Amino acid sequence: MRDRLLGLVPVLHPDFNERGEMFLGNYADLSGYSIGGFKIFELAGRDRAKAPIWRAMCQQCRQENIFAHAKLKSAAESKAAEQVLFCQNAACSRYRKPTVRDETLSDIRRAEREEQRQAELAAQRERDRAAQHAANEAALREEKKRYLRFANAQIRAGVMPEDENFLTFERWLKSSEHWRQEVLSRIRT
Numbered sequence: 001m002r003d004r005l006l007g008l009v010p011v012l013h014p015d016f017n018e019r020g021e022m023f024l025g026n027y028a029d030l031s032g033y034s035i036g037g038f039k040i041f042e043l044a045g046r047d048r049a050k051a052p053i054w055r056a057m058c059q060q061c062r063q064e065n066i067f068a069h070a071k072l073k074s075a076a077e078s079k080a081a082e083q084v085l086f087c088q089n090a091a092c093s094r095y096r097k098p099t100v101r102d103e104t105l106s107d108i109r110r111a112e113r114e115e116q117r118q119a120e121l122a123a124q125r126e127r128d129r130a131a132q133h134a135a136n137e138a139a140l141r142e143e144k145k146r147y148l149r150f151a152n153a154q155i156r157a158g159v160m161p162e163d164e165n166f167l168t169f170e171r172w173l174k175s176s177e178h179w180r181q182e183v184l185s186r187i188r189t
Helices: 002-006 069-077 105-156 169-174 177-188
Strands: 038-046 052-058 064-068
Antiparallel strands (some): 052 064
């Protein structure tokens, strides 16, 4: 009858107390039962409300634990007692259940700020890249103007673009800045 009341399965045979009572007042005698990986072996005392407190041994690490009757009762009635009862030994694998971190509003806001910062950085990089590209294009246009003065001077000197001695724009860019300035200064005079 006791098993049907609590829905517990005894480990071997339940241990009865000295008087052979199955109930301690209004509370069921849990000694001898195994709940959630703990073997309850004796009454440890009573709390302020005169409810029993039980001494139990963790079957994983063999550490003695003390549990209130209400905690054992709720664990026994639950479908997953291993998720309700935890060992008090910090080295035991049943010490505490793994924490599941839920995303809080501050986490969401932090992620939004980080996303906004990354978008601003990407926009800044794009602006810098566009400015660099524009500066490169402007410098290339200026260099082409300088080259056209030199190319026109080559043509006036009788060196045609089809000739192999004609200095192309690519070769012009490969030459040193000092040489280009020297040539252009001689063309002007």
